[in-house]
Every structure is written in structure tokens, then in C-alpha cells.
Amino acid sequence: MLQQAFNGLVGGAFYAMLALGLAVIFGMLGVVNFAHGAFYMLGAFGSYVLLDSYGVNFWVSLAVVPLALGLVGVLLERLFVRRLTPLDPLYNFLFTFGLALILQDLVKRRYGVQSQPYPRPALLDGTVDLGLFTYPAYQVFVLAVSLVLCAAVWLVLTRTRAGMIVRAATERPELTRALGVDVGRWVTPVFGFGIALAGFAGVLAAPMRAVNPLMGADLIITVFAVVVIGGLGAIFGSVTAGFAIGLVSALGNLYVPALSQTMVFILMAAVLLWRPAGLFGREEALS
Amino acid sequence: MILSRLAARPLLLAAGLVAVLALPWMIYPPVALDIICWALFAAALDLLLGFTGLLSFGHAAFWGSSAYVAGLLALRAGLPFPLAVLGGALFAAVLAVPVGYLSVRLRGIYFAMVTLAFAQMIYFVVNQWRDLTGGENGLQGVPRELAGLDLSDSFVFYHAALPLVLLGLLAAWRIVRSPFGRVLMSVRDNPARAQALGYPVQRYKLLAFVLSALLSGLAGGVFALGHGFASLESVYWTTSGQVVMMVVLGGIGTLWGGALGAALVVLLNDYLVTSGFEGIGIVTGTIFVIIVLVFRRGIWGTARHLVQDRARRPGGPPSAAGEPDGAPAPTGVGSPV
Amino acid sequence: MDGPVLCARGLTKEFRGFRAVDGVDLDVAEGSVHALVGPNGAGKTTLFNLLTGFLTPTAGRITLGPHELAGRRPEQVARLGVARSFQITSLFPQMTPREHVELALAGPTGVTWRFWRSDRLLDRHRARAMDLLGEVGLAGHAATPAGTLAYGHKRALELALALALDPKVLLLDEPTAGMGAEDVDRTVELIRAVRAGRTVVMVEHNMNVVAGLADRVTVLQSGRVLAEGPYAEIRHDPRVVAAYLGDAHAED
Amino acid sequence: MPRTDAPLLSTRGLSAWYGEAQVLREVSLEVGEGEIVTLVGRNGAGKTTLLRCLMGLQARFAGTVEFLGADVTRLPAHRRARRGLGYVPDDRGVYATLTVEENLTLPPVTGPRPWPLAKVYETFPRLRERRSFPGTKLSGGEQQMLALARVLRTGARLLLCDEPTEGLSPLIVRQIGDILREVRREGGTVLLIEQNVHFAATVADRHYLIAEGRVVESLDNDQMRAREHELLTYLGI
Amino acid sequence: AGGPGAGGSAGGISDGKVVLAVLNDQSGIYADLSGKSSVEAVKMAVADYKAKYGDKAVATDVEVLSADHQNKPEVANSKAQELYDRQRADLILDVPSSAAALAVAGVAKAKKKIFMDIGAATTELEGAQCNKYTFHYGYNTYMLAHGTGATVTKDGAKNWYIVYPDYAFGQDMQKNFTAAVQGAGGTVVTSDPAPFPNDNFSTFLLKAPGLDPKPEVLGTMQAGGDLVNLVKQYNEYKLRDKGIGLAVGLMFITDIHSLGPDALAGTKFTEAWYWNGSPENRAWADKFQSVAGKRPSFPNAANYSAALQYLEAVQRAGTDGADAVVKQLEGHTFEDVFARNGSIRAQDHLLLHDVHLAQVKPSAEVTEPWDYEKILSTIPADQAFQPADPACKL
Numbered sequence A: 001m002l003q004q005a006f007n008g009l010v011g012g013a014f015y016a017m018l019a020l021g022l023a024v025i026f027g028m029l030g031v032v033n034f035a036h037g038a039f040y041m042l043g044a045f046g047s048y049v050l051l052d053s054y055g056v057n058f059w060v061s062l063a064v065v066p067l068a069l070g071l072v073g074v075l076l077e078r079l080f081v082r083r084l085t086p087l088d089p090l091y092n093f094l095f096t097f098g099l100a101l102i103l104q105d106l107v108k109r110r111y112g113v114q115s116q117p118y119p120r121p122a123l124l125d126g127t128v129d130l131g132l133f134t135y136p137a138y139q140v141f142v143l144a145v146s147l148v149l150c151a152a153v154w155l156v157l158t159r160t161r162a163g164m165i166v167r168a169a170t171e172r173p174e175l176t177r178a179l180g181v182d183v184g185r186w187v188t189p190v191f192g193f194g195i196a197l198a199g200f201a202g203v204l205a206a207p208m209r210a211v212n213p214l215m216g217a218d219l220i221i222t223v224f225a226v227v228v229i230g231g232l233g234a235i236f237g238s239v240t241a242g243f244a245i246g247l248v249s250a251l252g253n254l255y256v257p258a259l260s261q262t263m264v265f266i267l268m269a270a271v272l273l274w275r276p277a278g279l280f281g282r283e284e285a286l287s
Numbered sequence B: 001m002i003l004s005r006l007a008a009r010p011l012l013l014a015a016g017l018v019a020v021l022a023l024p025w026m027i028y029p030p031v032a033l034d035i036i037c038w039a040l041f042a043a044a045l046d047l048l049l050g051f052t053g054l055l056s057f058g059h060a061a062f063w064g065s066s067a068y069v070a071g072l073l074a075l076r077a078g079l080p081f082p083l084a085v086l087g088g089a090l091f092a093a094v095l096a097v098p099v100g101y102l103s104v105r106l107r108g109i110y111f112a113m114v115t116l117a118f119a120q121m122i123y124f125v126v127n128q129w130r131d132l133t134g135g136e137n138g139l140q141g142v143p144r145e146l147a148g149l150d151l152s153d154s155f156v157f158y159h160a161a162l163p164l165v166l167l168g169l170l171a172a173w174r175i176v177r178s179p180f181g182r183v184l185m186s187v188r189d190n191p192a193r194a195q196a197l198g199y200p201v202q203r204y205k206l207l208a209f210v211l212s213a214l215l216s217g218l219a220g221g222v223f224a225l226g227h228g229f230a231s232l233e234s235v236y237w238t239t240s241g242q243v244v245m246m247v248v249l250g251g252i253g254t255l256w257g258g259a260l261g262a263a264l265v266v267l268l269n270d271y272l273v274t275s276g277f278e279g280i281g282i283v284t285g286t287i288f289v290i291i292v293l294v295f296r297r298g299i300w301g302t303a304r305h306l307v308q309d310r311a312r313r314p315g316g317p318p319s320a321a322g323e324p325d326g327a328p329a330p331t332g333v334g335s336p337v
Numbered sequence C: 001m002d003g004p005v006l007c008a009r010g011l012t013k014e015f016r017g018f019r020a021v022d023g024v025d026l027d028v029a030e031g032s033v034h035a036l037v038g039p040n041g042a043g044k045t046t047l048f049n050l051l052t053g054f055l056t057p058t059a060g061r062i063t064l065g066p067h068e069l070a071g072r073r074p075e076q077v078a079r080l081g082v083a084r085s086f087q088i089t090s091l092f093p094q095m096t097p098r099e100h101v102e103l104a105l106a107g108p109t110g111v112t113w114r115f116w117r118s119d120r121l122l123d124r125h126r127a128r129a130m131d132l133l134g135e136v137g138l139a140g141h142a143a144t145p146a147g148t149l150a151y152g153h154k155r156a157l158e159l160a161l162a163l164a165l166d167p168k169v170l171l172l173d174e175p176t177a178g179m180g181a182e183d184v185d186r187t188v189e190l191i192r193a194v195r196a197g198r199t200v201v202m203v204e205h206n207m208n209v210v211a212g213l214a215d216r217v218t219v220l221q222s223g224r225v226l227a228e229g230p231y232a233e234i235r236h237d238p239r240v241v242a243a244y245l246g247d248a249h250a251e252d
Numbered sequence D: 001m002p003r004t005d006a007p008l009l010s011t012r013g014l015s016a017w018y019g020e021a022q023v024l025r026e027v028s029l030e031v032g033e034g035e036i037v038t039l040v041g042r043n044g045a046g047k048t049t050l051l052r053c054l055m056g057l058q059a060r061f062a063g064t065v066e067f068l069g070a071d072v073t074r075l076p077a078h079r080r081a082r083r084g085l086g087y088v089p090d091d092r093g094v095y096a097t098l099t100v101e102e103n104l105t106l107p108p109v110t111g112p113r114p115w116p117l118a119k120v121y122e123t124f125p126r127l128r129e130r131r132s133f134p135g136t137k138l139s140g141g142e143q144q145m146l147a148l149a150r151v152l153r154t155g156a157r158l159l160l161c162d163e164p165t166e167g168l169s170p171l172i173v174r175q176i177g178d179i180l181r182e183v184r185r186e187g188g189t190v191l192l193i194e195q196n197v198h199f200a201a202t203v204a205d206r207h208y209l210i211a212e213g214r215v216v217e218s219l220d221n222d223q224m225r226a227r228e229h230e231l232l233t234y235l236g237i
Numbered sequence E: 001a002g003g004p005g006a007g008g009s010a011g012g013i014s015d016g017k018v019v020l021a022v023l024n025d026q027s028g029i030y031a032d033l034s035g036k037s038s039v040e041a042v043k044m045a046v047a048d049y050k051a052k053y054g055d056k057a058v059a060t061d062v063e064v065l066s067a068d069h070q071n072k073p074e075v076a077n078s079k080a081q082e083l084y085d086r087q088r089a090d091l092i093l094d095v096p097s098s099a100a101a102l103a104v105a106g107v108a109k110a111k112k113k114i115f116m117d118i119g120a121a122t123t124e125l126e127g128a129q130c131n132k133y134t135f136h137y138g139y140n141t142y143m144l145a146h147g148t149g150a151t152v153t154k155d156g157a158k159n160w161y162i163v164y165p166d167y168a169f170g171q172d173m174q175k176n177f178t179a180a181v182q183g184a185g186g187t188v189v190t191s192d193p194a195p196f197p198n199d200n201f202s203t204f205l206l207k208a209p210g211l212d213p214k215p216e217v218l219g220t221m222q223a224g225g226d227l228v229n230l231v232k233q234y235n236e237y238k239l240r241d242k243g244i245g246l247a248v249g250l251m252f253i254t255d256i257h258s259l260g261p262d263a264l265a266g267t268k269f270t271e272a273w274y275w276n277g278s279p280e281n282r283a284w285a286d287k288f289q290s291v292a293g294k295r296p297s298f299p300n301a302a303n304y305s306a307a308l309q310y311l312e313a314v315q316r317a318g319t320d321g322a323d324a325v326v327k328q329l330e331g332h333t334f335e336d337v338f339a340r341n342g343s344i345r346a347q348d349h350l351l352l353h354d355v356h357l358a359q360v361k362p363s364a365e366v367t368e369p370w371d372y373e374k375i376l377s378t379i380p381a382d383q384a385f386q387p388a389d390p391a392c393k394l
């Protein structure tokens, strides 16, 4: 039971990391990034291609792939997203939807739909004894890294100057400019950073999940539900909801398997009834 | 302006009617049937997106659930084709009540995400409830008959279905050009103002949602019976995405544009299926991205814009299509959605 | 002028601990023009939002004759006969003034639920709509999309919309804001004309307008009522002078 | 204070619009180094809009703005701030998601004589007391102090203050007056919007009278005092 | 090929042309295991047929078409109609994904044209939804479950824990597997439905060792990406070391390639055909590789065989009239590179042929690319498939 709960947290780690990226991008730019799942997939594929074609190992990929995807994000923001942000947010939603289709099919065309092999890094091949039970080392690693990452992003956003600027720019972009902060210079990297987070989650997923072009497509919809539960734009809420949903679905699989797929959505409906803006959401979600 | 409108409308109407009647001669009847079904679906979605300012990304739930219910009514209860379809549409409308109730309170993008999630929930239910739905095998072997007449030939079925679909399109048009539709547009443009005028905005949105679901269900039911089965695909989120794409391609808030978009997407798909090109998503995705970036009015909207004088009232999406393509939003004021 | 038609008792609105409106008691006498003045941020707009259901009070009661208004939604308040204009013009940019007014007139009749009827059903309100537009001087612009109207005309349309609801109580949030001197005069005349048989509450920073129109003035400060009385009286009230009108003003 | 030859800030033919409403009409004015200048005029006259134009926040405008001898008309807001324009917005502009201290340290230092944090806290002890509170948990008056303290900390050469005394108790108002005079003593310059004519006359060197988007008159302190009554009626209060 | 109603016409080749259409998934999840490469396989069959009969060939002009159904039953349905009606197709081949296959079966019945399904697994095709013009060729859920379930149980793994995806294919597999295990004297300790699609199976993997009695084998009915997820995680939890073996309900060689042989080494499964299973297979696989550029999966070979047997039937019938060809196919027994001891059962049009129990080699034993499998035993044709379902009335 304890082990199952732990296990749910590992699953939740991916929801949390993806929800975090979505929330950062949304909180800062007001963009709901439908292509987030596609970038998660690209993260996993990127590390596969690096390993398969260039022999680059997992650890290097973990640094390089998110960085590269972050740059792609920067380019996207500069070239397209920026043009649409002054308009209704729906346009960026639709834009990223189209983008997701393109990215997914490009990978499909190049590598096919079959899952690609990606081994666990040798260092993390074993199991670790956690006192109460032993557990695969890689999963412990994933959980630890995601917790650290979410905490770090949270800390960066709450405690550092960068985070302060991001929060300030989100709250009052115009005034923040008037106080001498180049908000635009921060927006692009933040978009890139959100994308990099998706890529990072993808690299982490490669050794334990099927690496194929479709891996992000269904996941992202569940993550949307997670983010709605947590409160869109609420970073803390999104991350917490991510871990919580992981936990709930692991236990759901165990006790009520028939409901395990719909559970997230039922939870979402319940939360919406009770708190229409999500658990940690602000009221601006409401009309 | 009034005069040219009066002259243009019957002309366009006649042209549309001729096109629709000639369709199964010009293109393969099952494809023609697909086109009119999707056209109705797109019009139903546009009722929400273009005229109420709500982007539903979960309309597959209504199209698909109606497909299953219509299929079951024909298969298990032996209902004749039009009754089965109406039953499906009614079911979709009923389903839309709780879904709409929960979603309609949320603004633009939040609304889109929540409808998407609800639709995914319906998808899982249909997938798992195998005894009723056939699960991933789909609901197969749905008969099509009317008063003892076998309609399984698609050319015949097209003509049997056409009145229903036209009725649906007419209904969509009527709703848009009704007192109710006027309120919807005012809600889209300025909900606070509509409220101050005494309109219960949420309830109007909910009714619009239900009507849109009803018409989507009508389309989905015809589609299912036309194919002789209902499949999981019909409740999958890609279906929701596809219909949004059709509306955006045709032009948000143009009603007929959706039909045009539907025809183009269906024909393009039909072509790509045998073209040997493996990246259908690349083609459709690229077209979609270009439309969103460059021709936000869509095909119909751009054409109408070119034909009409600028000063005339543009029908438009929540905020952007009112201004020139690519122009930034008006100074200072955020969009109301 | 009879007894109060619109009353607030202990009306309070808190935003995350911040009291924008703090225990306001307000009595608006039937048939009067009641001005609400006070420094920016005093809570005037918030008070309007409370009175019209756009905000739910944290505490307090609002009564309109026999009806309790607190907790009702905006459209319900509007249906009970309280109409408002917005401080910042709030219209449907793609609709013509005539369509605006028709929509406002049609609301109470219930025809707007009839999605199966032609929108020509709304034409039955055309004559009345044109009358109203004439009253506010917009007859010549009845068919121009509102988005392209001049600012002063938009303000006039705001007023026409409020009038179309045939309200018992008309709430005007800075009706002369953004208007040139002539427009201000015209609007003052207009309000004077439409006040017959109605009660008007208005937020206004222009003291000339207040002096010319208001029977009573309530001065708000920091969410509380600082003073209340006829303009001639409160303009000499030392607290009002200190909080709002300024020291120098009392001397004249 | 005498005016120096080249004004620190000058505008020529500034006009501004919101939608179709024109709110500034051909405003030309100058502020010399070391001066305290006020803009007076009734609500809605366009004073705030004028400051927004100077700060680069106004979307629709025409005309030119020169600062430190250079044309900054096309410069975005953050670049102007970096050149030494400090802004106190009329809504105080306190961040809810930042603590009081973060609110103070957010803007970068841009001028020659920044106030160290210690000095800020010394001047406004209430801010020190509440430095770890979210900014908007402060009372209105405290928020006003915070907004002013925030630009003092940047050491901006020219402070653009939009009604910095609004909602403050008389005691604090007097303190604000002292601070502004101190800024001037240290060589700083202030352009100030002020409704309180009395206060304006005690603190400022010169006054621009704004009505319906125009500069109708430029007055020195003596003229201001002499014509106070006339002005008040003109201002419409 | 003929227009509507041509099904009954006797003698000769309608339009002077025989048209074979491969309708399958060329861009979606099944694209890699069949897809366009099966079109190549069918062309090989045509060439072999022509080479065999030369001037005596009844079908002198044979055209091969292909279309992508994108795994959408709606598309498959419309396209099938169009292929039969407009493209004059006499035969539609492959159609993976059961929903699409059942949809096309309906079209074949209505148009009275032949459909030979290879890619779909459902037994409905030869059960309640069977019809005169539809043939199921290669494999089905019964054969997969029965082969692996019965054999592995007989080999000593008595206690099973089954995890299956909660949708039609998985539910079918679970039912068939349980029957097979029990029929062979084993026990299914528990079977759990898993969400589909799913990328986190740890709940089930963690639960496995704690079950009572402890299962000796984990039977997974997942396919494609889900299977890959499950196996990766199975290895992470080191279940093999804990004495829980792995048996897979449905596995294609492409899946082994995805995971790498080591991830699956020792795993048993039922294989309809293996490219390196015999010298003949290998020879054909070499030929295939020279045109398709890769090693064939069993659906590739099955497509070849189906096309070939269809053409042979045309040859025997002397016509491409559907009814005549069906008559030739029904009950026909034959042998080709795919179908050993092949026969087409007349009652339900199911192809019976020898299938194999295969095991994944560890990479140490892999001597050349794609050489992943070891054939353990052959399940003879008459035992590999279910008896004809009485629900099927042709």
C-alpha cells in the first residue's frame, strides 16, 4: 500500500512536470500550449536519436535535449506565438494545436510509429532499499529529480530576482516595464523554459516509457485535466495536483480498475462544481 | 447594403442547394455524405464558437454519443433511420446539460480545456462499456431502413439523409438569426453589458450549448447510420479537433464557412488517403497554422470581407476577426473573452 | 420626493481583507437625483457594483422597495428595475444603436428565448427604440455600428440603454466622463429630462454637474459615508472639504 | 531654484487618444533640472495620460518627448526608466505577489543618487515593520508610501509622481513634502500631479494648469497663490 | 473487375483486369508492422503468380492499389466502398484494427466483393459478423491466447496473473487466455484491466509478487506502445528475478525491436510466422528485403499469401467473379511460404495453418539484425484455431 502510494507519486511526477511547464507558460504568457505533449515526445525522441545515432548517453541528453528544445521554444515564441499573444488566447491555443499535429507527424514520418528502444542508464539499473521496501533505482531517481525540479522552479519563482520579475511581469506587465524591467526579454526565455521542462520530462520518460510519436498526445489531455484541477496558472496548484492525480490513479488502478481511466475527469468535474476556478485557481477563470 | 444583401441571399441559397443536390453525382456518394454531415457538425460548433464566443474542444462527445445512441436504436430497437437519428440527437442534447452546466461558467480557454477533458471522459466510458458499444470494435452492422425500404446504398442514403441535414443547417441558421441569436452575439461581444440589460448570460450560454450539441448529435447520428456503424473514433478528441479546424478554416462566425471548411477537409483527407503521403497531420496541421497566423477570417470570412465594404458589420470570432488580419488588438483594452 | 426607494444598510465589500466598501448606509429618496462623490478608490464603483449585483456584498443588505437585492445576479437586479451605465463605455461594437435598444427593450418580454423565430420579431420594438434614440440625440446614428460611434454618442447610447429598461432607479457611473464641455451640458439636460418619474443615482467628479443636478450628495471616503446632505450643505462640511473638496474650497 | 538652460525634460505637441476620445491636445511643456513642477487640473483633464506619454506607456499618441537632451519618443518604457525616469502610478502599482521588500527592490537602480534600503526604512519605519508582507496587504496609505519609496530607491533623475499624496493623512502628506524637497536639495527633479492645490503651492516651484487635455497656463508659486480662488472655480471643484 | 452485381457473373475477367487493393494503416500505430510494406508483399505475390502461370494466367492484367485508412473505421468504410465501386477492386486485403475490419466486412457483404482480412485480431470476423465474402487470414485472438496460454501452462507455469487493456481486444484476449490456461490445468490467480492507453503499469507490477498463490507468470495482453511500457517497467521491477516470468499475448517482431531483445529475452509468445523460421521463409524474406528494404513481419507474409491464394483461386475458377472465387477458396487446402498445412475452413472462412510458440533470444544469441526469435514448437493447424463458431452463418 505504501509502496503503491510511492509508485503513484512516480507516475504523478510526470503529470507534475508537464503541468509545471504548462502553468509557467500560461502564467507568464497566457498561452495554453497544446503542443506541450508533443514537446514531451520530442524530448524522449531527442534522447533516443542522440543515443541511437551518436551514442550520446542519457546524462548528456538530460542536459542537451531540454536545452535544444528550449531554443526551439524561444524561436517559436519570437516567430509565431508573439504575433498571436495580443489576440484572443484561443488563437495561440489553436496555433499550438496545429503545431502539435505537425510535430507528431513529422516524427512519425521519419521514425515510424513503432516504439523505439531506450535502455535505462547503467548507473540506475538496480534497485534501492528505501527502508520499508526496495524500489527500482530509476524510479526513485525520477521522483527525486522531479521533486527537486518542481521545488527549484517554485523557489526560483518565489525567492529569486528572476522569479520576482516573472511574477511582477505576470501581475502588471505595463508597470513592470515602466519600472525599468524589460519584460519582453523575460517572456521569450520563459516560454523556452516551459518547453524545456516538457523536453526534460520526455528525456526522463524515455527509459521507462514507450518512446513513440504518440506518447504525448493522450497524456496532454490528462495533464489539462490536472491543471484545471490545480487551477490554471497556479504553479503550486498544478504541481500538487500532478502528484495527487498520480497517487489517486495508482490507487484507483488497484481498487477500482473500472474507473481508473475516468477518475481524473470525474475528479475534475467534482472540483469544478465545488471550486469553478480549480483548487488553487484565481477567480479570473470565471466569466 | 440592404438591397445587395437581399439580392445575394437567395442567390447564394440557390447555389448552395444546387451544389448539395449535385454533390453525390460529382463526388463519390459516401464522401458526399461525409461532407454534409461534417458541414452540419461544423455549423453546430460555429453556433457556439462564432456566435456565442465559446470554443468547445470536446464536441466529439455529442457527435459521437449520438452516433452510438442512434446506432443502438436502429440496431437493437429496430427504429427506422430518422427516428434513430433524432433519438441520438436528443441524447446528445441531454448529455450537454450537465456538461454545459459545468463548463459554461468558465471563460474562453478554460472552457476549451474543460470541454476537452469531459469529452475524453465520454471516450473512456464508450471504450470500456463494451457490452453496449462494442468497445474498440465499434458498434457494427447498424441497419439503415425507412418504412421497409433498404437505404444501405450510399447514393440512396444520401438523399434520405439530406432533408435531415438541411433541416439541421436551417435550424442553425434560424438560431443565429433569431432573437435568441441576437442575445448570443451580445453575450459574445460583451457579457457584462448583456447582464446589465437583464439577460441571464449563463442560461443563454447553456441553451446555446445544448442546441449546438443537439445539432452536432443530429450530424453524428446521420454519419453513423450512413456508415452503418459507430466507432470510437467518433468520440475521440481528434474528432473535436477536426471540426474546430473546419470551422476555423471556413471562417469563425460565418456559419456557411464551416460547411466549406468541412468540404475541403473531407476532400483533402480523401485525397491524401490514396496519395501515398504518410503525413496527413503535417498537411492539415500546416494549413491550420497558416490560417491561424495569416487568414484568421477563414475562407468564407476573407471572401466576404473582400466582397463587402469594410464598414459593414463583420461577423467575427470573440475578438480578433473584427480587425484587419494580423493587426494587434486595439490599444489598451484586453479582449473580453 | 417621497420615502427611500433604494436602501443600503451596513453594506460591506471585502477584497481579501481589504474593505472597499465598509458599512455603508444609503437611502435614496424616490424621485430624487442622488450624487455619489468621493476620492478615487473611495468605493463608489464598488458600491455601484454591489447595488447592481455585479459583486456580492460581504455583509449588509440592499432593498429596493419590498425586494432584497443582495445576492441577486445582475440580470435579476436589472429585471427588478435597476439599470446602470458603465464608467467605461460598454457596448456591443458590432451592433447598431437601434439593435442595442431593441435588445434592451425585448429582454423583459421573453421573446429572446425563441430561437426558432426570426429576429425580425425584434422589429416590433423599433418604434420605441427610435423614440429613445431620438431622446438622446442619436436618431441620426441609429444604423451605425456602435464600435464606430463618436465617444459622446457612445455615452448617449449608454444612457439610452439604461432608459430602455424603463428602470425605477437609474445608476449612472460618471455619465459625463470623457465628454467635452458641450457634451457635458447636453448630458446634464438629458438627465434632467429623463429624471421625471425616476430615481437617479450617479457617480460624478464634476462638481458643476453635481451642483446642477443633485438633490442630495453622499460623500464616500475609504469605503465609508463621510457626509450626506444637499450639495449646498456638504460643500461646506469641513470633513468633506478636508477629504475631497480641498481646504481652499471651503473659503469661498 | 533657477531654471537651467537646457531643460531636463521637454515635450512638443503631445496629443493622446483612448479609442476615439482625444484626451491630450498639443501639450508642450518643459521641466528643468532640479525643479519641482506640478500638473494641476480637474479629474479627467489628462494629467495621468500626460505622464503615461512621458513614461512610454500610452499606446496612441502623437508629438515628441525629449529627456536629457535626447529624443526618447520612440523608446520603450523600460529604456526610459533606465535613463532615469522614475514612475509612481496613480493606482500605486503595488504588486500583490511580491512582498514589500521585493516591491522595493524590483526596479533596477537607474540614477546617480539611489536611496539605500536602510534609508528607505529609516524614512518609512512602517515599511520595515511590514517588509515581508505581500504588498497589497498594506493599507492604502502605506501602499502610497511604498510606491514613492520604490522610485526613490532607484535614484531616478526625474520622478514622475501621479497624485502621490492621495489618501494619505495630513501628517504623511507633510512628510512627503519634506521628502520631495530633500530630493530637490540633492539635485533631483520632480514632475508631480497634485489635486491638492495648497500642497502643490508649498512644495513646487512652478505649475502647469491642464484643462481638457491642454496646458492652459504656466504659473509660478506667487501667481498660484494669488489666483487660487479663480483657479479653483476653473478646476471645477 | 466488375461493377455492382458482377459478383454473380460467370466466366472471364471483368474489365480485363484483376484489381487487388491493400487497405491498411499507413500512418498510424499499425503502419510499421504492415502498412506500405504489405503493398510490396502483394506485388511480389502478383509477380510470382505471373511467373508461375505465364501465358496460361487467367488474370493477365493485375493491378495493385493501396489506401491508408488511418485506423479510422469511417475512412476504411468509405474507402472500401470506393475501392470496390470506383476502382473496380476485386479484393481488399489486410485492414488491421478490428473496428475497421468489421466495417469493411460489412461493405464486402453489401457489394458482394471479396475481403481477406489479415491485420485484425477479432474472432467476430469469423463469428457473429462473418459473411460469405469475408475471409480471416493469419491469426486471431483465440490462436494467440490459446497457443501461449496452453503451452506455457503445460510447460510448468501453473499460476497466472493476467493484465489486459480495458478495451475489446484486451477483453477478448483475457477471456481466451483464461480459458486456455484453465484448459491446460493452470489457474488464473487474478486478472486486472488496465487503462488504455496507459504508460504506467507499476500498480500491477508491484501487486504481482504479493498475490496468493504467487503467480509464476505474468500474462500481458497489451499491444504496441502499451506493451513496450509494460515490459520496460516489468524489467525495472525485476520481476523475472522474483520468479515471475513474462508471457505476451500479442507480439510483433517490431515490438521486440522497439524494446531490444534483452528486455524480452526468454519471453514466450505465439507467432504466426517468423522470417527466419525455415530456409524457405528466409529465402522469401531475402527477396522481400530487396524490394521493401526490411525484414518482413508476419502480416507482410500473410498479405503475400492471401494475395497469392486469391489469384490461384481466380486461376482455378477461370474468372474473377466473386462467387466463383469464393467457391474455390472455401475448403481449399494448400501450402505456401506463409501457410503451412493451410486450409480455408468452409464454415467460417478462417484460414487454419500451423503456428509457432516462439521465444525471444537474448542479444548474445542474436547473430544478425532482426534475428530475435527462436521457434520452440509448432502448434499444428488443427489445434491452433478455435472450432467454427455456430453463430457464423455465411
Ligand SMILES: Nc1ncnc2c1ncn2[C@@H]1O[C@H](COP(=O)(O)OP(=O)(O)OP(=O)(O)O)[C@@H](O)[C@H]1O
Pocket: C015, C018, C019, C020, C021, C038, C039, C040, C041, C042, C043, C044, C045, C046, C047
Ligand atoms: N475586484 C477588486 N478586487 C480587489 N480590490 C478591489 C476590487 N475592486 C475594487 N477594489 C478596490 O476597492 C477600492 C474601491 O474601489 P472603487 O472602484 O469602488 O473606487 P471608486 O470610488 O469608484 O473610485 P473612482 O473614483 O476611481 O472610480 C479601491 O481601492 C480598489 O482598489
Ligand SMILES: Nc1ncnc2c1ncn2[C@@H]1O[C@H](COP(=O)(O)OP(=O)(O)OP(=O)(O)O)[C@@H](O)[C@H]1O
Pocket: B332, C177, C178, C179, D018, D019, D021, D023, D041, D042, D043, D044, D045, D046, D047, D048, D049, D050, D090
Ligand atoms: N484606459 C482608458 N481608456 C479610455 N479612456 C481613458 C482611459 N484612461 C483614461 N481615460 C480617459 O481619458 C481622460 C483623461 O484621463 P487621465 O487619467 O489622463 O486624467 P487625469 O487628469 O489624470 O484625471 P484624474 O485627476 O482623475 O487622475 C479621462 O476622460 C479618462 O476617462
Ligand SMILES: CC(C)C[C@H](N)C(=O)O
Pocket: E030, E096, E097, E098, E099, E119, E120, E121, E122, E169, E223, E224, E250
Ligand atoms: C493489429 C493489432 C494490434 C490488433 C488490433 N488491435 C485489432 O483490434 O485487431
Ligand SMILES: [Mg+2]
Pocket: C044, C045, C046, C087
Ligand atoms: Mg469608480
Ligand SMILES: [Mg+2]
Pocket: D044, D047, D048, D049, D090, D162
Ligand atoms: Mg489621474
